[in-house]
Amino acid sequence: MDKRDYYEVLGVARGVSADELKKSYRQCALKFHPDRNPDDPDAERRFKEVSEAYEVLSDARKRELYDHYGHEGLNGQSFRPADDMFEQFQDMFADFFGGGFGGGGQRGRSAGGSRATRGRDLRANVRISLKEAVLGCKKELNVAVPKACEDCSGSGAAKGAQASTCGACRGRGQVTHGAGGFVIATTCPECAGRGSVIKNPCTGCRGRGEVREDKKIKVAIPAGIDHGQMIRLGGLGEAGGQGGPAGNLLVGVEVEEDKRFMRDGFDLVTEISVTFPEAALGTSVEVETLDDRKLSLKIPAGTQPGTIFTFASEGVPYIDSPGRGRLAVVAKVDVPKKLSSKQRKVMEELAKVLADR
Numbered sequence: 001m002d003k004r005d006y007y008e009v010l011g012v013a014r015g016v017s018a019d020e021l022k023k024s025y026r027q028c029a030l031k032f033h034p035d036r037n038p039d040d041p042d043a044e045r046r047f048k049e050v051s052e053a054y055e056v057l058s059d060a061r062k063r064e065l066y067d068h069y070g071h072e073g074l075n076g077q078s079f080r081p082a083d084d085m086f087e088q089f090q091d092m093f094a095d096f097f098g099g100g101f102g103g104g105g106q107r108g109r110s111a112g113g114s115r116a117t118r119g120r121d122l123r124a125n126v127r128i129s130l131k132e133a134v135l136g137c138k139k140e141l142n143v144a145v146p147k148a149c150e151d152c153s154g155s156g157a158a159k160g161a162q163a164s165t166c167g168a169c170r171g172r173g174q175v176t177h178g179a180g181g182f183v184i185a186t187t188c189p190e191c192a193g194r195g196s197v198i199k200n201p202c203t204g205c206r207g208r209g210e211v212r213e214d215k216k217i218k219v220a221i222p223a224g225i226d227h228g229q230m231i232r233l234g235g236l237g238e239a240g241g242q243g244g245p246a247g248n249l250l251v252g253v254e255v256e257e258d259k260r261f262m263r264d265g266f267d268l269v270t271e272i273s274v275t276f277p278e279a280a281l282g283t284s285v286e287v288e289t290l291d292d293r294k295l296s297l298k299i300p301a302g303t304q305p306g307t308i309f310t311f312a313s314e315g316v317p318y319i320d321s322p323g324r325g326r327l328a329v330v331a332k333v334d335v336p337k338k339l340s341s342k343q344r345k346v347m348e349e350l351a352k353v354l355a356d357r
Helices: 006-010 018-032 043-057 060-074 082-097 130-135 276-281 341-355
Strands: 106-109 115-117 122-128 137-148 174-179 182-187 210-221 230-233 249-255 262-264 267-275 283-288 294-299 308-311 327-334
Touching: 006 018, 006 043, 018 043, 043 060, 122 137, 122 210, 130 249, 130 262, 210 230, 210 249, 267 276, 267 283, 276 283, 276 327, 294 327
Parallel strands: 122 249, 267 327
Antiparallel strands: 106 115, 137 210, 174 182, 230 249, 262 267, 283 294, 308 327
16 A cells, blocks of 8 residues: 655645754644554554654654655665654653653553563664675664572562562553543653562662673674664563563664775765866776775766766665665876976976967
8 A cells, every 4th residue: 555645644734944854743643643542553654654654753853855856865774663653752751741651661461460662772883884784784782781680580579588569550551641631651760660569679689680791692784774873683682570571782884084085875976086187188997995896987978977887786785675786986086296297297298278269
């Protein structure tokens, strides 16, 4: 099914400001959030639709691509997974109510009645070269991953002690707030959604029930990834509480600048130097690609400084579709800073000839 226009989805005009865009997104997200529409099977789809629209239009680069080329212009762009859209929306209300909308990622209760919670996401960064970003690579990261405390077997309570029901939420793990004529349920700030509190915490983990352990994780970097994009590794975050699902490992990508090439979207840009006689008379030169291959380029007679030559399908691979961008080669005409007496004489003669034409 064709996607609807993102501006139409959020109910805004194309020239909308960032503040108005955010305001409209909040209103739409509140209206379609599944927690407020438990009997509407279409609510989750519509919530994801407004979240995707806001992610594109709130990003200046993606918005420009969308304004010029529509949905086709976003081919190869990465988007947050559905779970991350929910978490982003929950964060909007954390400052006001002390927790996430609808329980901050909670997924029900375990058989024993304690609330099952989704594990927190972990974040890490990886720094790669432009060549690695374009061609793809594998990296090994050292990540501090939580594991259950051996002293208390993950309970968080000191030996012989037990957790007691939280008085603030009465074991539900959530508290409610009135806002704008409706009720919002948020994670209980007293027990962090666990439904219980520990009065005599374990000294080994200070009541957290977990300790940190360094772990090596291999990450496959897809060809074509760009600076600032994020790789989501499902299930490699913190373990869930009371049988809940594990969180994710979110790896932010930092791409180093390259001395020879510059990236422009899915195109690569480089320079080729030619002398004044070569530019005037024409010549053939070799252009080196990012993966160290050689391409033959014919410089026609009369080439001007700044002339751009392009090679199709020699740029950055598209992540979500076949094909790749272009390699743009900018002609740079070298002007000698110093001339020998013989060179000066020849240049002066040439200047006279050019002046007489």
